[in-house]
Amino acid sequence: xxxxxxxxxxxxxxxxxxxxxLRKSVENLKGITFHDLYARYPDFLIDVxxxxxxxxxxxxxxxxxxxxxxxxxxxxxxWFDLVLEHAWAYGASxxxxxxxxxxxxxxxxxxxxxxxxxxxNLFTIxxxxxxxxxxxxxxxxxxxPPFAVLGIHQGLPKEDRICHAEDYRKTLMALRDNQLxxxxxxxxxxxxxxxxxxxxxx
Amino acid sequence: xxxxxxxxxIFLAAAVIAVPLARKCKLGSVLGYLIAGIIIGPFGLxxxxxxxAVMHFTEFGVVMMLFLxxxxxxxxxxxxxxxxxxxxxxxxxxxxxxxIGLACAVFLPWQQAVAIGLILALSSTxxxxxxxxxxxxxxxxxxxxxxxxxxxxxxxxxxxLAILPLLATAAVHVDAHHSSGLFDVTTLPxxxxxxxxxxxxxxxxxxxxxxxxxxxxxxxxxxxxxxxxAAALTLIIGISLLMTAVGxxxxxxxFIAGVVLADSEYRxxxxxxxxxxxxxxxxxxxxxxxASLNFTLxxxxxxxxxxxxxxxxxxxxxALFAIARIFKMPGTERLLFAVALAQxxxxxxxxxxxxxxxxxxxxxxxxxxxxxxxxxxxLAPLLFLxxxxxxxxxxxxxxxxxxxxxxxxxGRSVILAGxxxxxxxxxxxxxxxxxxxxxxxxxxxxxxxxxxxxxxxxYGDVTRLDLLExxxxxxxxxxxxxxxxxxxxxxxxxxVQKHYPQLKIAVNAVDRRAAFxxxxxxxxxxxxxTFGTALTLGQDALQLLGFDPYEAYKIRRLFRKKDKDSMPDxxxxxxxxxxxxxxxxxxxxANLAELMTKDREIDMVELDKAWTAxxxxx
Numbered sequence: 006x007x008x009x010x011x012x013x014x015x016x017x018x019x020x021x022x023x024x025x026x027l028r029k030s031v032e033n034l035k036g037i038t039f040h041d042l043y044a045r046y047p048d049f050l051i052d053v054x055x056x057x058x059x060x061x062x063x064x065x066x067x068x069x070x071x072x073x074x075x076x077x078x079x080x081x082x083x084w085f086d087l088v089l090e091h092a093w094a095y096g097a098s099x100x101x102x103x104x105x106x107x108x109x110x111x112x113x114x115x116x117x118x119x120x121x122x123x124x125x126n127l128f129t130i131x132x133x134x135x136x137x138x139x140x141x142x143x144x145x146x147x148x149x150p151p152f153a154v155l156g157i158h159q160g161l162p163k164e165d166r167i168c169h170a171e172d173y174r175k176t177l178m179a180l181r182d183n184q185l186x187x188x189x190x191x192x193x194x195x196x197x198x199x200x201x202x203x204x205x206x207x
Numbered sequence: 208x209x210x211x212x213x214x215x216x217i218f219l220a221a222a223v224i225a226v227p228l229a230r231k232c233k234l235g236s237v238l239g240y241l242i243a244g245i246i247i248g249p250f251g252l253x254x255x256x257x258x259x260a261v262m263h264f265t266e267f268g269v270v271m272m273l274f275l276x277x278x279x280x281x282x283x284x285x286x287x288x289x290x291x292x293x294x295x296x297x298x299x300x301x302x303x304x305x306x307i308g309l310a311c312a313v314f315l316p317w318q319q320a321v322a323i324g325l326i327l328a329l330s331s332t333x334x335x336x337x338x339x340x341x342x343x344x345x346x347x348x349x350x351x352x353x354x355x356x357x358x359x360x361x362x363x364x365x366x367x368l369a370i371l372p373l374l375a376t377a378a379v380h381v382d383a384h385h386s387s388g389l390f391d392v393t394t395l396p397x398x399x400x401x402x403x404x405x406x407x408x409x410x411x412x413x414x415x416x417x418x419x420x421x422x423x424x425x426x427x428x429x430x431x432x433x434x435x436x437a438a439a440l441t442l443i444i445g446i447s448l449l450m451t452a453v454g455x456x457x458x459x460x461x462f463i464a465g466v467v468l469a470d471s472e473y474r475x476x477x478x479x480x481x482x483x484x485x486x487x488x489x490x491x492x493x494x495x496x497x498a499s500l501n502f503t504l505x506x507x508x509x510x511x512x513x514x515x516x517x518x519x520x521x522x523x524x525x526a527l528f529a530i531a532r533i534f535k536m537p538g539t540e541r542l543l544f545a546v547a548l549a550q551x552x553x554x555x556x557x558x559x560x561x562x563x564x565x566x567x568x569x570x571x572x573x574x575x576x577x578x579x580x581x582x583x584x585x586l587a588p589l590l591f592l593x594x595x596x597x598x599x600x601x602x603x604x605x606x607x608x609x610x611x612x613x614x615x616x617x618g619r620s621v622i623l624a625g626x627x628x629x630x631x632x633x634x635x636x637x638x639x640x641x642x643x644x645x646x647x648x649x650x651x652x653x654x655x656x657x658x659x660x661x662x663x664x665x666y667g668d669v670t671r672l673d674l675l676e677x678x679x680x681x682x683x684x685x686x687x688x689x690x691x692x693x694x695x696x697x698x699x700x701x702x703v704q705k706h707y708p709q710l711k712i713a714v715n716a717v718d719r720r721a722a723f724x725x726x727x728x729x730x731x732x733x734x735x736x737t738f739g740t741a742l743t744l745g746q747d748a749l750q751l752l753g754f755d756p757y758e759a760y761k762i763r764r765l766f767r768k769k770d771k772d773s774m775p776d777x778x779x780x781x782x783x784x785x786x787x788x789x790x791x792x793x794x795x796x797a798n799l800a801e802l803m804t805k806d807r808e809i810d811m812v813e814l815d816k817a818w819t820a821x822x823x824x825x
Binding site: 050 | 764765768
């Protein structure tokens with residue numbers, strides 16, 4: 006069984022019903038550590054060595070956050086800046102994260118059609134998250150496409166929220182129990198675009 | 208003297224034995240007192256036989272209680288509750304008065320019927336409030352409706368007292384009034400009394416409103432607590448004497464004084480000073496109701512009294528149930544509302560006495576009616592029990608959701624103990640976040656100014672349990688302690704931990720040593736009061752020296768973290784070394800040395816490792 010670390014960043018968590026639903030569906034699962042960064046570091050003073058120990062003791066690292074300006078909320082960027090040290094995360098001797106699976110679980114206001122070359126945002130989610138993919142690459146991690154909940158500005162009905170939360174839970178459980186077809190998933194635009202095709206039922 | 212002490216001993220001993228027993232049997236303290244009264248009364252063990260003396264006690268118990276009821280009746284609260292008070296309360300008094308009055312008019316002259324209707328429309332504030340409090344129903348919506356009605360009844364006593372004398376001689380004096388007007392005032396004892404009464408009430412108002420504040424402030428400034436207690440008692444006893452002198456119920460006078468003082472910053476202090484006296488006297492009051500049950504009379508007129516009690520309770524309950532329907536109370540609350548108020552009240556004793564003196568009602572009638580009221584009051588806690596056993600279980604489901612609401616509303620209550628330089632800014636911050644703390648302070652000058660700016664500030668010694676109680680410590684979520692006096696802080700923390708274990712504690716410490724002592728008590732949210740300023744000023748200093756502003760900020764931030772991290776270590780060392788040092792001064796120096804050593808070990812390199820890392824490969 007793999008151990009999963011969810012690094013969660015949302016500066017206004019109380020107002021996000023979708024992140025609350027996602028969080029609630031997974032935070033008490035066995036083998037999952039849910040780490041709320043804004044709650045832990047309200048003053049942005051990240052305890053680097055603590056974060057590094059956490060990463061080392063888990064096999065899968067998920068960044069769950071809203072998609073702000075095609076990127077992460079600032080505390081997660083601060084986390085990258087500080088925690089991913091040379092000779093720990095990258096560099097010749099920086100192999101602490103090597104081989105660990107990683108992906109983003111993000112929520113965005115625009116819907117799928119907005120994130121198209123002819124759409125409002127000009128680029129796809131997969132294109133816009135390439136800096137993250139490059140980071141994972143430099144740290145020798147196993148990158149997976151983002152798990153994305155789109156179109157939340159139009160207001161997600163409650164049934165949809167429940168559906169996404171359930172998908173999120175299924176995805177994490179499959180990863181935890183080695184039941185996710187990583188090779189197939191890697192080629193998808195989004196991790197959750199066709200879950201049934203990448204999860205191997207036992 | 209010995210006679211008095213003996214009597215006191217009997218009363219108190221009866222209460223000490225009966226009340227815990229009654230509570231153990233889940234009967235409530237009121238019923239315990241009443242039973243104790245019957246047992247020691249003239250028809251029980253006959254330990255007290257002087258009914259006159261018993262009645263004397265009774266009077267003063269009510270006086271104290273009504274002063275406190277008045278204190279809780281802030282004019283602003285009155286205003287807020289004006290609809291339920293005037294609407295529900297007014298309808299209750301009028302409807303019950305009409306029903307009972309009409310029923311009596313069948314047998315009695317109309318003046319007597321009116322008097323009885325008015326007097327029996329009232330319910331027992333003492334029994335009902337005490338029982339509601341014990342059951343934790345005060346803040347539920349039926350509890351509030353009941354409270355509103357009781358408030359209106361308390362106010363209705365004033366016009367009733369004015370009306371009763373008119374009923375006595377109405378037939379004779381109506382003509383005189385028409386023919387001679389104001390000139391004949393002296394020949395109209397009823398009117399003269401009314402004017403004197405109004406003057407006396409006016410005096411209480413003026414003194415309470417304008418005289419009390421400078422007086423209490425001067426007393427508070429002396430900082431001798433007993434003097435304040437003495438002043439409070441003087442006030443009540445003085446008003447009682449004044450009222451007696453003008454032929455009015457002392458209870459009414461102190462009640463008015465209570466209302467006048469309800470907005471005063473000394474309310475909590477007065478409340479907590481009077482509360483123990485009230486508690487005892489109220490107990491004695493209930494005992495004396497029990498003791499005053501005249502079993503000879505009841506025996507002689509058994510069926511008549513049984514019938515009257517049943518009629519009283521049933522008429523009142525039906526009227527109340529109808530009112531609950533008129534005002535669209537939820538179905539589940541109507542019965543509680545009806546059960547709670549279907550008894551005669553302690554005002555009835557006073558008013559029947561008053562009616563008898565004014566020759567409105569004959570003595571034989573008042574004696575019977577006093578017994579009826581006393582029995583109905585005795586039955587009131589039993590009716591509550593009956594409600595709990597028979598009716599409440601069926602309503603359980605509807606009740607649960609509402610309760611959650613209450614917790615949500617009450618969950619934000621914060622007590623801020625100490626409103627000096629530190630407390631002021633904390634209070635401002637909380638208010639900016641939409642949280643209005645109840646502020647307690649011992650500095651009468653502070654209290655005065657802050658109240659003028661609309662803060663809810665109360666004067667008093669915060670380490671007094673009763674003051675905490677009246678500030679709502681039992682329901683509050685958090686207490687913030689910002690006292691300058693460390694000993695007081697420790698005392699308060701201990702007090703809170705002992706009596707209100709649910710209350711979260713946040714406290715300031717004057718220095719590191721004080722923080723250690725608070726850590727000894729298991730408090731986890733402790734801030735050293737000058738530390739924050741030291742760090743900010745340090746950051747300013749670095750900036751003035753030419754440090755990059757963000758650099759200066761980061762140093763401050765990291766230093767704060769390192770200091771926090773080293774706290775448990777220093778705490779341990781401090782505890783180990785304690786015995787080694789002869790003087791506090793020595794220990795302080797040793798601790799300082801330890802602190803400096805620790806600081807030298809702090810690795811500030813961590814500060815910008817990530818931002819400046821030289822990567823050989825890139």
